[in-house]
Amino acid sequence: MAQQVPLAEDLFTWPAEEPALIGGRSSDGKIVFPYRSHKLVGGVNEELERVELPRRGTLWTFTGQRFRPPSPPYAGDDTPKTFEPFAVGYIELPGALRVEARLTEADPDKLHIGQEMELRIVPFGTDADGNQTLIYAFAPVGAEEGHGDGSE
Amino acid sequence: MxxxxxxxxxxxxxxxxxxxxxxxxxxxxxxxxxxxxxxxxxxxxxxxxxxxxxxxxxxxxxxxxxxxxxxxxxxxxxxxxxxxxxxxxxxxxxxxxxxxxxxxxxxxxxxxGAFSDHPSVSGLPGWYGEAGLFLTTHFFGMKINRYMHDFGITPITLARAAAKAFRNGAANPRAWRRTPMTEEQILESQYLNYPLTQYMYCSPDExxxxxxxxxxxxxxxxxxxxxYLRASTLFSRREGAFELLSPSLPLETAPSPTVFAAQAAYEQAGIGPEDVDVAQLQDTDAGSEIIHLAENGFCKDGEQETLLAEGATEIGGKLPVNTDGGLLANGEPVGASGLRQIHELVTQLRGRAGDRQVAGTPRVGYAHLYGAPGTAAVTILST
Structure with a gap:
C-alpha cells in the first residue's frame, strides 16, 4: 500500500507525534539547516549534532510564486493547469536560524512580517514507488489544519 | 584618483x-x-x-x-x-x-522563461528543486519585501525605478524594451513575486x-x-548575508557582498561615491536597483523613497542610474550583461550617448553586478 514519506531523508522527524525540522549543531553553537553530518568549524572538520528545530517562529519575510516552477527540477503533482500559486518565506526560529519554507497561506494580503507561524507537514507529490511525499511548510498560528487558506 | x-x-x-x-x-x-x-x-x-x-x-x-x-x-x-x-x-x-x-x-x-537547472550545480540538495524553492526570483521578492518593511520604501518607488528604466530604454535606439510605461501600469500588472510585479522584472534574453x-x-x-580602468573588485558572500538560494540563514546578519565590493573599489580608485557621475547598477528587478543604491554607498537605507521621487536617478538627475535602460529594458544575457554596462559607461564618458547623454562632462562611471550564488562585482572607469 502507498505510504506517506518525507520528500527527502533528514528533513524532519517522521513519523512523529510532533514533527520537527532537523538541523545540525556544531560545537560553537551554530545551527545549519538542512542537516549535514559535518562542517569545517575553525579549520576542524567537525561532526555535527542532530538537533530538532523549534516548531514555532515569526515570519521574517515572504514572497509569492505565481507560476508553476520549471520542471524538472520541480516535482509537484500539479500541472501547469492545476498549479495553485504558493508563498515562500523565511521563518525566524528563536535561538536557531531563519528557515526558508513554503507557506500554507498564498494570499500576500493575509501575511505580514512578524506574524506568528508554526510548522506543518503537508502532502506534496508522488515518488517513484507511488508513495505520497510530504514536505514541511509553515502556517499562520491558528490557521485550520489541512486547509491552508489561512482562515482563522 | x-x-x-x-x-x-x-x-x-x-x-x-x-x-x-x-x-x-x-x-x-x-x-x-x-x-x-x-x-x-x-x-x-x-x-x-x-x-x-x-x-x-x-x-x-x-x-x-x-x-x-x-x-x-x-x-x-x-x-x-x-x-x-x-x-x-x-x-x-x-x-x-x-x-x-x-x-x-x-x-x-x-x-x-525563468532560469532552471539542477540544484546540485549550486551545491544544493535535490529536494530543494523538487519542492519548487530553487528559484532566484524568490530571493528578489523576499529581499525587497523585508527592505521595504525595515526602511519605509513603498511600492510607488519600485514603480518609479521601473518606469525610469523603460523611459531610458525608449531613448536608447539599441534597447530591447523601448515602450515607456506609466507607474500605474507597472503597479497594476500582476505580481510575479510579491511585491514585485511583471514589469518590475528583467527577462533572460540574447x-x-x-x-x-x-x-x-x-x-x-x-x-x-x-x-581608464580605475578599479575592479569581486566578492563572494559572507556568513550571515541574505543571499539567493539559501535554505536557511543564520540569525546573525552580515552585509551583502556588494557592500564589500563597493568599499574595495572606492579604495582602489581613490574616490568616493560622491565623485561618481553615472552609474550602472544590477537591476534584475526594480527592488534590486533600489537596494543597490544604498549598498553601493550612493545613499542611506530608506533615502531612496525621496531620491526617486525627486528624480535623482534620472538622466537629468544628480546621479543618473542605468542610463541605457539597464537590465529591465535590455534583458539579461548573463555572460554579456556586465560588458553592456561597460559599453554604456564608455559611451557616456565619451559624450556619445545621443538622446540619453548625461549633461556636462561626466568623468567617472561606476558599474555594479550581483547574482547567484551571492557574488558582487564593481568596476570603476574614468576619463
Missing part, C-alpha cells in the same frame, strides 16, 4: 533581445567587429581573449568566426558578475605583460558585448578618448 595602467580603447554591442536563428557566437562576432572598428585595431592585433557565457560552454570558440590567429583564448564564468570578471582578467593579462592589447567578450542566448583594452601608455595611439 589613483593612476591607471589599463585603458579601454573600444567597445561593441550586439543589441540584447530575441534573435531566432542567430547563435550566441554569431552575436559575439558582431560585437567584436564593432569593438575592433571602434578601437581601430585589427583582429590579428588581439593578444589575449577572455570570453564569458552561461549557455555556451566554450565561448572562446568565437575565434573560429573571427580568424584563427592562435590568440590565447579563455572562458570565464562568475554568474551575473561574468562581464566584470572577463574585463578584469583581460586587464590583468595586460598588467602581467602577457599582452599589450586584450579583449573581453560576453555572449549568451537563453531559452525563454545578446553580446565586447571591450578592447590596451596598455594605458599605448592608448593614445588608438583613440583620442581613452577610458
Amino acid at each position: 589613483a593612476p591607471s595602467d589599463v585603458a579601454i580603447i573600444g567597445t561593441g554591442l550586439h543589441p540584447f533581445g530575441r534573435y531566432p536563428g542567430k547563435s550566441a557566437l554569431e552575436m559575439g562576432e558582431d560585437a567584436v567587429i564593432e569593438a575592433l572598428a571602434d578601437a581601430g585595431v585589427e583582429w590579428s592585433a588581439i593578444q589575449a581573449l577572455y570570453a564569458g557565457s552561461m549557455e555556451v560552454k566554450n565561448p572562446e570558440a568565437i575565434v573560429g568566426l573571427l580568424g584563427l590567429t592562435g590568440v590565447p583564448g579563455r572562458a570565464v564564468f562568475t554568474g551575473c558578475a561574468t562581464g566584470a570578471t572577463s574585463l578584469a582578467m583581460a586587464a590583468n593579462a595586460i598588467r602581467l605583460g602577457d599582452a599589450d592589447i586584450a579583449i573581453a567578450i560576453g555572449l549568451d542566448k537563453h531559452p525563454r 545578446g553580446a558585448a565586447a571591450v578592447v583594452l590596451a596598455r594605458a601608455d599605448l592608448a593614445s595611439k588608438y583613440t583620442d578618448k581613452p577610458i
Whole structure:
C-alpha cells in the first residue's frame, strides 16, 4: 500500500507525534539547516549534532510564486493547469536560524512580517514507488489544519 | 584618483533581445567587429581573449568566426558578475605583460522563461528543486519585501525605478524594451513575486558585448578618448548575508557582498561615491536597483523613497542610474550583461550617448553586478 514519506531523508522527524525540522549543531553553537553530518568549524572538520528545530517562529519575510516552477527540477503533482500559486518565506526560529519554507497561506494580503507561524507537514507529490511525499511548510498560528487558506 | 595602467580603447554591442536563428557566437562576432572598428585595431592585433557565457560552454570558440590567429583564448564564468570578471582578467593579462592589447567578450542566448537547472550545480540538495524553492526570483521578492518593511520604501518607488528604466530604454535606439510605461501600469500588472510585479522584472534574453583594452601608455595611439580602468573588485558572500538560494540563514546578519565590493573599489580608485557621475547598477528587478543604491554607498537605507521621487536617478538627475535602460529594458544575457554596462559607461564618458547623454562632462562611471550564488562585482572607469 502507498505510504506517506518525507520528500527527502533528514528533513524532519517522521513519523512523529510532533514533527520537527532537523538541523545540525556544531560545537560553537551554530545551527545549519538542512542537516549535514559535518562542517569545517575553525579549520576542524567537525561532526555535527542532530538537533530538532523549534516548531514555532515569526515570519521574517515572504514572497509569492505565481507560476508553476520549471520542471524538472520541480516535482509537484500539479500541472501547469492545476498549479495553485504558493508563498515562500523565511521563518525566524528563536535561538536557531531563519528557515526558508513554503507557506500554507498564498494570499500576500493575509501575511505580514512578524506574524506568528508554526510548522506543518503537508502532502506534496508522488515518488517513484507511488508513495505520497510530504514536505514541511509553515502556517499562520491558528490557521485550520489541512486547509491552508489561512482562515482563522 | 589613483593612476591607471589599463585603458579601454573600444567597445561593441550586439543589441540584447530575441534573435531566432542567430547563435550566441554569431552575436559575439558582431560585437567584436564593432569593438575592433571602434578601437581601430585589427583582429590579428588581439593578444589575449577572455570570453564569458552561461549557455555556451566554450565561448572562446568565437575565434573560429573571427580568424584563427592562435590568440590565447579563455572562458570565464562568475554568474551575473561574468562581464566584470572577463574585463578584469583581460586587464590583468595586460598588467602581467602577457599582452599589450586584450579583449573581453560576453555572449549568451537563453531559452525563454525563468532560469532552471539542477540544484546540485549550486551545491544544493535535490529536494530543494523538487519542492519548487530553487528559484532566484524568490530571493528578489523576499529581499525587497523585508527592505521595504525595515526602511519605509513603498511600492510607488519600485514603480518609479521601473518606469525610469523603460523611459531610458525608449531613448536608447539599441534597447530591447523601448515602450515607456506609466507607474500605474507597472503597479497594476500582476505580481510575479510579491511585491514585485511583471514589469518590475528583467527577462533572460540574447545578446553580446565586447571591450578592447590596451596598455594605458599605448592608448593614445588608438583613440583620442581613452577610458581608464580605475578599479575592479569581486566578492563572494559572507556568513550571515541574505543571499539567493539559501535554505536557511543564520540569525546573525552580515552585509551583502556588494557592500564589500563597493568599499574595495572606492579604495582602489581613490574616490568616493560622491565623485561618481553615472552609474550602472544590477537591476534584475526594480527592488534590486533600489537596494543597490544604498549598498553601493550612493545613499542611506530608506533615502531612496525621496531620491526617486525627486528624480535623482534620472538622466537629468544628480546621479543618473542605468542610463541605457539597464537590465529591465535590455534583458539579461548573463555572460554579456556586465560588458553592456561597460559599453554604456564608455559611451557616456565619451559624450556619445545621443538622446540619453548625461549633461556636462561626466568623468567617472561606476558599474555594479550581483547574482547567484551571492557574488558582487564593481568596476570603476574614468576619463
